[in-house]
Amino acid sequence: MLNPISLAFKKTKKEMRPALITYTVAGDSSKKQSLEILKAISNYADILEVGVPHNTPVADGGQIQTSAYRAIKNGIKMNDIFEIVSDFKKSKNSKPVIFMGYYNMIFQYGENNFIKQCKKSGVNGLIVVDLPWPENKVFSKKCKKNSINFIQLLSPTTSNKRLKSITKDSHDMIYYISMLSTTGGKLKESPKKILANYKKIKYINPKKNCVIGFGITEKTISNFKNTDGLVVGSQICKEITRSLSSRQNPVINVSKLVSKLRKKIS
Amino acid sequence: MKLKKGIPVIDQADKLGFWGGKFGGNFVPETLKKPIEDLEKQFNKLKSNKKFIKERDKYFKNWIGTPTRFIKLNNLTRHVGGAQIWSKVVSDANGGAHKIYNATVHCLLAKRSGKKVIIGDTGAGYAGKMLSMAAKKFGLKCKIFMGAKDIYRQQPNVKAMKKNGADVIPVYSGSQTLVDAVSECMRYWVANCDTTAMCVGSTVGPAIFVRICGWSTSQISRELKVQLMNEFGDIPKKIKLYNCVGGGSSSFGFWNEFMDYDKKQVEFIGVEAGGPAKSKRHAAPLTYGSKIGILHGAAQYVNQNNDGQIEETESISAGLDYPGISPLHCFLKDTKRARYTAASDEEALKAYQTVTKYENLRPSLEPSHAFSVAIKEAKRLSKDTIVIINSCGDAYKDRGILEKKLGKKYVKSN
Incomplete structure (x- = not known):
């Protein structure tokens, strides 16, 4: 049986479009609101990345940092985040969920415990920003055993040798970081070059679903229509911040934005 | 867990960079794997290179x-x-202060690898001040990340950094102190590691930075x-x-x-x-x-x-x-x-x-x-x-x- 993440890709491939993957921070701006946002955007997105906020994030730019600090300040805890996912999974329009976070949160929860909770609440995949290959070998195997996708990251600095080894050890989905940047940076690489790197990865193993993230926004997304999937994060976090500061409803605004993103790649 | 005799402590880490099997390592984003590996190769080669050590000692003696x-x-x-x-x-x-040793070694390494810019974090301002001095000495551009709270309370060092031509970048996130300065500096490196060298101001950070700093001090x-x-x-x-x-x-x-x-x-x-x-x-x-x-x-x-x-x-x-x-x-x-x-x-x-x-x-x-x-x-x-x-x-x-x-x-x- 295919896992829900692979199923989602199968569906979007049939529709001849990339999967739309959104990133929002759990607990931004509150536990309740972040759940409402997930429910609203899952009408348009195919896979939902849920950010586990951390207060010393070494790879996140200003937008996601702001969201994460806001969530932590409002008291979000790891167990709340699992609850958000399990509540979301009970909703009628639920989609596959991927956690994205930093290793210390998993380490403190205990690797085995963390995986157990992921299974129980319905988390389908994990991206651990600061647990690269080969350091992640043991943990990713544990994930696989429990039918959780451990999603390997690749970047423009990844050597060819590494590309091959990492792809070999990866599960169904891989994440290509488009450029040298923290999240939320302006796209400083040409789409042509990014797509060339993307093809290089696909050539190693065409079966792996490879998504592109970093620098993907409403403005740039249509350049990457011929890919397996695209991740939009910072623009969504920014929209939440903007909505809050202008006293508008973030749920409605974010949902509008994600619907627009979806149209651009459909 | 045992300390070995006859082997420098900085070289007692295992292949993945862990001391005693559990301290240290390289918990870094994929993007930094390559620059860290490059730095490791460079340092491992140079730390026993007589010519390099002679050069280091020359600057330690005549300049420091x-x-x-x-x-x-x-x-x-x-x-x-x-x-x-x-x-x-x-x-x-x-x-x-002692921060000058690490700053000098990092600038020597950066210069050899052809980098034009060096970045660093600072708390008390000494690591930043020394890096700005060394960068000036070796003709590198320099950016220093410093918590806004520290900028306020360590003004003499901030002035010194600016005088040496460094950009002092205030960090407003979190507690606005050293921990946030290090995070911000690492983030900057993630985005600019192709052109920029990073100096971590203490024996912290990914294993190679721990080793270089320990070797220097x-x-x-x-x-x-x-x-x-x-x-x-x-x-x-x-x-x-x-x-x-x-x-x-x-x-x-x-x-x-x-x-x-x-x-x-x-x-x-x-x-x-x-x-x-x-x-x-x-x-x-x-x-x-x-x-x-x-x-x-x-x-x-x-x-x-x-x-x-x-x-x-x-x-x-x-x-x-x-x-x-x-x-x-x-x-x-x-x-x-x-x-x-x-x-x-x-x-x-x-x-x-x-x-x-x-x-x-x-x-x-x-x-x-x-x-x-x-x-x-x-x-x-x-x-x-x-x-x-x-x-x-x-x-x-x-x-x-x-x-x-x-x-x-x-x-x-x-």
């Missing part, structure tokens, strides 16, 4: 000014009335060993080396050459920042038994909550105001080679007053923590015990704080 003094504090010894109290005056080094103990031989004809039978510990760069460098001695002969005492008396937001993860966690790419004892969020710290000394601690010190603690304790803000201030009253020496607030514990313990020790405190920074940068806490008169008279 080695050796720094090793002096007996006669008045303080008489006042305390116990062990002999000595100091290694590392603040003699060009720029006024070891100059301190290399000098001290020679100075002890000159002074006593041999390494004395009872030595106690006191050093403050924030990230842990000066203490590691102060101890490294004595690592293989029995601790009954050469004991290491690390003094962490306890923060204001009764504060729970101390910066002393080793003293108060913090749990192991991941901070800035390395596993270490670190102040954190149950979830794994890093906790804010509070200390009068910006240089020690850090929730984590070098993996090297975690290793030295668990192998029981070094002993760790803490001094509060008030105790450090008191020690500063005592030292400056009796001696012509002005330790900054960081080494004042070490003086505090050393003075207390020296009282109970025999006259043939040699207590040595690393005075690793000069109090000039603390003028503002000292004036506020102790009054204008006191600062001026010194």
Whole structure:
């Protein structure tokens, strides 16, 4: 049986479009609101990345940092985040969920415990920003055993040798970081070059679903229509911040934005 | 867990960069894997390259000014009335603190790899000031990340950095201190690692930075060993080396050459920042038994909550105001080679007053923590015990704080 993440890709491939993957921070701006946002955007997105906020994030730019600090300040805890996912999974329009976070949160929860909770609440995949290959070998195997996708990251600095080894050890989905940047940076690489790197990865193993993230926004997304999937994060976090500061409803605004993103790649 | 003899501690990490199998490592985003690997290759090659070491020693001697003094504090010894109290005056080094060694080595490495820009973090401002000096010396552009709170409280060093032509970038996230400065610096490196070299200001961060920094500051103990031989004809039978510990760069460098001695002969005492008396937001993860966690790419004892969020710290000394601690010190603690304790803000201030009253020496607030514990313990020790405190920074940068806490008169008279 295919896992829900692979199923989602199968569906979007049939529709001849990339999967739309959104990133929002759990607990931004509150536990309740972040759940409402997930429910609203899952009408348009195919896979939902849920950010586990951390207060010393070494790879996140200003937008996601702001969201994460806001969530932590409002008291979000790891167990709340699992609850958000399990509540979301009970909703009628639920989609596959991927956690994205930093290793210390998993380490403190205990690797085995963390995986157990992921299974129980319905988390389908994990991206651990600061647990690269080969350091992640043991943990990713544990994930696989429990039918959780451990999603390997690749970047423009990844050597060819590494590309091959990492792809070999990866599960169904891989994440290509488009450029040298923290999240939320302006796209400083040409789409042509990014797509060339993307093809290089696909050539190693065409079966792996490879998504592109970093620098993907409403403005740039249509350049990457011929890919397996695209991740939009910072623009969504920014929209939440903007909505809050202008006293508008973030749920409605974010949902509008994600619907627009979806149209651009459909 | 065991400390090996005959192998430098910086080279005792395993293939993945872990000391004792669990401290350190490389918890970094994929993007940084390549630049870190490049730096590892470069450093492993150069650290035993005679030409490179000659070049390093040339700059250490002619530009940094080695050796720094090793002096007996006669008045303080008489006042305390116990062990002999000595100091290694590392603040003699060009720029006024030990941070110059690491900064110089990083600039030499950056220059050799063809990088044009070097970036660094700073807490007390010394790491930043020294990096800006070294960058200027070697013709590199320099950017320094510094918490907004630290910029406010360490103005003299900020001015020095700017004078040396460095961009000082204020960091407003989180507690606005060193921990956030290091995060922001690493983020900048993630986005610019193709053109830019990074210098981590202490023995923290991904394993290679821990190693380079430890290798650089070891100059301190290399000098001290020679100075002890000159002074006593041999390494004395009872030595106690006191050093403050924030990230842990000066203490590691102060101890490294004595690592293989029995601790009954050469004991290491690390003094962490306890923060204001009764504060729970101390910066002393080793003293108060913090749990192991991941901070800035390395596993270490670190102040954190149950979830794994890093906790804010509070200390009068910006240089020690850090929730984590070098993996090297975690290793030295668990192998029981070094002993760790803490001094509060008030105790450090008191020690500063005592030292400056009796001696012509002005330790900054960081080494004042070490003086505090050393003075207390020296009282109970025999006259043939040699207590040595690393005075690793000069109090000039603390003028503002000292004036506020102790009054204008006191600062001026010194």
